[in-house]
Amino acid sequence: MSNHYPIPIKELSQSLSSLPGVGKRTSERLTLALLDWESDDLRRLGEQISTLKEKVTHCDICGNLAEKELCEVCLNPKRNNDVICVVEYPQQIAAIDNCGRYNGLYHVLGGKIDPLSNIHAENLRINQLIDRIKENNIREIILSTSPDVEGEATAVYLANELKDQFQLNISRIALGIPVGSDLTYADSATMAMALDSRRPLL
Amino acid sequence: MGLFNEITAIHFRNFTKLNLTFSSGINVFVGENGQGKTNILELIYFISILRSFRSNNLKNLIQWQQNSFLLSGCVECLNSKMKLSVQLGETRSLYLNNTKINRASEFIGRIRCVPFVSEDIYLVYGSGSDRRKFLDITLSQLYPDYLSALQNYNKAVKSRNRLLKCEPVNFKAIGVFDSILATAGALITQYRYRFCNRLNEHLTDISPIMLAGNDRIKIKYEFSYDISEKVQTQEEFQRSYLNALKKNIDKDSQYKLTSVGPHRDDFLIFFNEKSLNNFGSEGECRITVIILKIASGRLSNETDNNNVIYIIDDVFGELDEKRRESFLTYLQDIKQVFITTTDNKILDCLPHSSVFNISNGKVVKCKE
Numbered sequence: 001m002s003n004h005y006p007i008p009i010k011e012l013s014q015s016l017s018s019l020p021g022v023g024k025r026t027s028e029r030l031t032l033a034l035l036d037w038e039s040d041d042l043r044r045l046g047e048q049i050s051t052l053k054e055k056v057t058h059c060d061i062c063g064n065l066a067e068k069e070l071c072e073v074c075l076n077p078k079r080n081n082d083v084i085c086v087v088e089y090p091q092q093i094a095a096i097d098n099c100g101r102y103n104g105l106y107h108v109l110g111g112k113i114d115p116l117s118n119i120h121a122e123n124l125r126i127n128q129l130i131d132r133i134k135e136n137n138i139r140e141i142i143l144s145t146s147p148d149v150e151g152e153a154t155a156v157y158l159a160n161e162l163k164d165q166f167q168l169n170i171s172r173i174a175l176g177i178p179v180g181s182d183l184t185y186a187d188s189a190t191m192a193m194a195l196d197s198r199r200p201l202l
Numbered sequence: 203m204g205l206f207n208e209i210t211a212i213h214f215r216n217f218t219k220l221n222l223t224f225s226s227g228i229n230v231f232v233g234e235n236g237q238g239k240t241n242i243l244e245l246i247y248f249i250s251i252l253r254s255f256r257s258n259n260l261k262n263l264i265q266w267q268q269n270s271f272l273l274s275g276c277v278e279c280l281n282s283k284m285k286l287s288v289q290l291g292e293t294r295s296l297y298l299n300n301t302k303i304n305r306a307s308e309f310i311g312r313i314r315c316v317p318f319v320s321e322d323i324y325l326v327y328g329s330g331s332d333r334r335k336f337l338d339i340t341l342s343q344l345y346p347d348y349l350s351a352l353q354n355y356n357k358a359v360k361s362r363n364r365l366l367k368c369e370p371v372n373f374k375a376i377g378v379f380d381s382i383l384a385t386a387g388a389l390i391t392q393y394r395y396r397f398c399n400r401l402n403e404h405l406t407d408i409s410p411i412m413l414a415g416n417d418r419i420k421i422k423y424e425f426s427y428d429i430s431e432k433v434q435t436q437e438e439f440q441r442s443y444l445n446a447l448k449k450n451i452d453k454d455s456q457y458k459l460t461s462v463g464p465h466r467d468d469f470l471i472f473f474n475e476k477s478l479n480n481f482g483s484e485g486e487c488r489i490t491v492i493i494l495k496i497a498s499g500r501l502s503n504e505t506d507n508n509n510v511i512y513i514i515d516d517v518f519g520e521l522d523e524k525r526r527e528s529f530l531t532y533l534q535d536i537k538q539v540f541i542t543t544t545d546n547k548i549l550d551c552l553p554h555s556s557v558f559n560i561s562n563g564k565v566v567k568c569k570e
């Protein structure tokens with residue numbers, strides 16, 4: 001940031017640069033762009049930011065982002081209420097829901113088992129999941145944790161816990177090649193997983 | 203997989219800017235010691251597997267008073283061409299055809315490179331970790347699933363060790379990492395075990411040519427846990443290793459370390475029936491290392507359908523004339539070879555090679 005800018009510009013720019021994907025130069029450009037906005041618009045933006053945390057909460061049932069006690073998914077009577085897809089973070093719900101292939105419920109763990117970052121099973125929303133299964137007539141669990149060591153560990157841990165207590169259909173999402181990507185440049189770990197989770201065609 | 207048509211280096215070791223074109227077959231760099239011959243092999247090796255055979259501190263590879271180096275290699279493989287680039291400064295960036303890529307596993311293995319360098323002597327003199335490094339580098343180049351299993355395995359060992367240090371110990375969580383270790387570890391072990399068996403077949407072929415009389419070199423994979431000799435399949439390795447983890451859990455929680463598994467396995471090298479790891483003479487050790495490398499180079503080349511390249515850093519001094527000739531005949535099947543030497547006479551044995559003279563960091567091609 002150039003030294004001759006007034007302090008308020010420097011400060012806002014500094015704050016913006018702590019956002020993901022925003023470097024020093026981008027934060028400076030954003031700040032200068034905001035300077036051209038109408039005062040009313042700026043005030044509205046300020047309010048949107050300052051009330052964000054109060055207005056967005058987590059769903060009491062599944063942990064998804066919500067405006068009230070329950071999220072849109074849990075409130076929707078048309079969803080299949082006997083299948084739960086387990087994810088690490090709320091943003092993964094959007095990714096799965098947008099594909100249009102899944103119409104069940106979700107459960108957000110809030111992370112994955114990662115001892116090296118001091119995240120253990122008891123830090124995740126696993127007991128809430130077990131309570132949900134106990135109290136509702138759940139038939140199937142889909143484990144959609146990430147395809148790395150920690151995601152795999154979380155899936156194995158959950159599968160062990162659940163199969164000891166319940167009669168459930170437990171599955172892990174298949175992992176593999178992104179659609180529309182060029183096979184030539186697929187990295188080998190992805191390729192190996194795609195091959196491991198292949199399915200018969202006929 | 204491929205071979206190098208061209209390399210460019212900027213601020214690498216003593217090269218400010220270097221651009222060289224290569225032919226297939228044998229490329230020889232001739233020059234006095236200390237002129238930068240080994241640096242060329244080091245940069246070829248670095249583009250191939252993103253490591254140095256000389257230094258663990260990669261900052262040492264950056265030219266004095268510079269912040270980063272940039273290496274590019276134009277690689278030809280199966281009639282298609284690609285460009286591999288790597289920049290290393292504070293961080294490392296990898297590019298495939300000028301597009302940034304994130305995983306090292308997408309980069310490594312495009313060029314499969316077998317080194318013959320003085321550091322190879324650690325195969326005999328070094329510790330188990332030197333020998334594991336040799337297996338890991340060789341197999342990672344040949345089998346992409348080996349590299350990803352190894353990365354997962356190492357991460358899982360660290361996680362399990364961390365869990366062992368937590369009070370109270372969560373055995374349920376440790377059990378989860380046991381199963382991840384067993385899956386990745388079985389794949390690693392099976393590749394290594396098979397590699398050692400096949401390496402022995404090559405050693406049997408090469409020993410009579412490179413050694414006197416009935417002298418023979420053999421290796422034997424050493425498990426860090428009890429395992430039946432009959433174990434062959436991946437499922438069997440998985441079960442045996444999982445059992446070993448369970449059996450050693452008391453010891454592991456006492457020492458807060460995972461005591462068994464591929465990260466603790468080793469292999470023994472035998473000269474005739476005697477283990478060289480402890481009892482070899484210097485001469486025996488030196489010739490053994492060269493023979494081991496020839497065998498593993500041939501094995502890699504055979505596995506990879508004659509697609510590996512060799513880099514050879516002046517090892518000829520170790521060999522008498524007869525063995526030197528035998529060694530050079532082993533190079534004829536290799537698609538591309540880079541050799542350094544101080545000795546012009548070597549060129550008489552290599553009539554069809556490209557020759558580069560190197561002096562004070564300047565490299566001049568003097569024969570196509």
Ligand SMILES: [Zn+2]
Nearest residue numbers: 059062071074
């Ligand atoms: Zn919800």
